[in-house]
Amino acid sequence: MAATQTPTAPTSPSVLLDAAAEQTRVALMAEAERFSLALRWAHAHPAPVTDAVVDELGDLVMYADQPATLAGEGAPGMSEFAVAEFATACGLSTYQGRALIGAALEAHHRLPRLWSKVMAGDVAVWKVRRVTEQTHRLPPGAAAEVDTVLAPVIGTCSYAQIEKTVAAAAARVDDEHTEMERLDRWQQQHLEVRLDAAALNGGLVPVSGLLDYPDALALEARLKTGAALLGDKHPELSLDIRRAMAAGRLGATGDAVSREVVVYTHHEPDQTHDILDVEGTHGRLGHTTIEQIAQWCQLAGTKVTIKPVLELDAELSVDRYEPSAQQREQAILTCPTCVFPGCSKSARGCDLDHITAYAQGGKTTSWNLAPLCRYHHRLKTFGHWTYRRLGRARFEWTSPSGKHYLADLTHKRRRTR
Secondary structure, three states: OOOOOOOOOOOOHHHHHHHHHHHHHHHHHHHHHHHHHHHHHHHHOEOOOOOOOEOOOOOEOOOOOOEEOOOOOOOOOEEHHHHHHHHHHOOOOHHHHHHHHHHHHHHHHHOHHHHHHHHOOOOOHHHHHHHHHHHOOOOHHHHHHHHHHHOOOHHHOOHHHHHHHHHHHHHHHOOOHHHHHHHHHHHOOEEEEOHHHHHHHOOOOOEEEEOOHHHHHHHHHHHHHHHHHHHHHOOOOOHHHHHHHHHHOOOOEOOEOOEEEOEEEEOOOOOOOOEEEEEEOOEEEEEEEHHHHHHHHOOOOEEEOOOOOOOOOOOOEEOOOOOOHHHHHHHHHHOOEOOOOOOOOEHHHOEEEEOOOHHHOOOEEHHHEEEEOHHHHHHHHHOOOEEEEEEOOEEEEEOOOOOEEEEEOHHHOOOOO
16 A cells, blocks of 8 residues: 655745744744853852962962853852863853853843843844953953943944944943053964864864064064075975975974974775875874875985884783873774863873773773863863763763763774774
8 A cells, every 4th residue: 555645735935934933033042041051050050269279389280170260350250160061961062161151151240231132032142142252351340331332232233343342342441451452462472283183184284373573574584585495496386385384494403304203094904095094193184195194204304203003902901000102092093082072182182091090990901091181081080070981982971960971982983994
């Protein structure tokens, strides 16, 4: 007997549009409710804002739970460890959870008019969060001024208008704000070499930053000189390529460039092509060719390190607390990131944790070792989180509230066969 289909009733454009508008309203209110829950979670897990604990050398001591100040002056702090539980329940990383809770605290305590509009469904959470990104550094008076000015017009404000309003309000309320902003901007100088993003760019590494103007002029002069010298040897290369190569040669002595290239190439015995899956000491580089590896290794001054292939399913064991270098490498290749749910921190920058603590009888074996970033390592050791291994790359975490979360890194794990 042939299956019959239930006929779909014709729907008018007006009904469809009404339904779309209603669902948009539902989504708006759902996001507002989550914003409210973030605030209530912070209020339920307070922490006093106290001076940081330092040791006799003046270094910051951060082991157990710490007070976390996530919003501007006048907003309460909260438990640093409590952030992770709320973020995980929302399917967010801990960093994303901090941002969400901080925005809720900032809006409720320092921008009450805007908070009311969000709760009423008159403005989307994301737009108010754009405001909180700008106001959390302002003194209370300037934040209140921004709240007063933006509340009536926030629904039609662009991001540029928000920035202008914040700057104008700060200048009216705090005559020292401009100088403080200048000093704050100076503190934002940085130069980032994104080795962890090489996989997204075919082995090319993004470089970005902010430099003080005189330093930028000096760097530009060095790059111009380096690119010109490379032009004599490699006239076929474009100026952009020569400038990039000149940046890579900064700090070289004479014509020699001191380099150590440590890469881990993953190639299956049954594969007949010359495409390799490549990993560096700072994370995955992606796929490249044997010719590219050879070119890297043939650069002048390069030190080539060849490491043996590891069997990821082998059960390695040492009779001491400190894992062996081979165990650490095996753990990193098995779980390339921190094994806490939602965390993408590269395992090469993580601690190697004993899942069952060594002091509680846990052995230093492959099955009992997993990479955790420093924050989640502290969370597990001092924050009443526990986890157990379900498979080589699968873990079940239990929060202080008894909720269970799965961290499955199977798709990230290196294949061995």
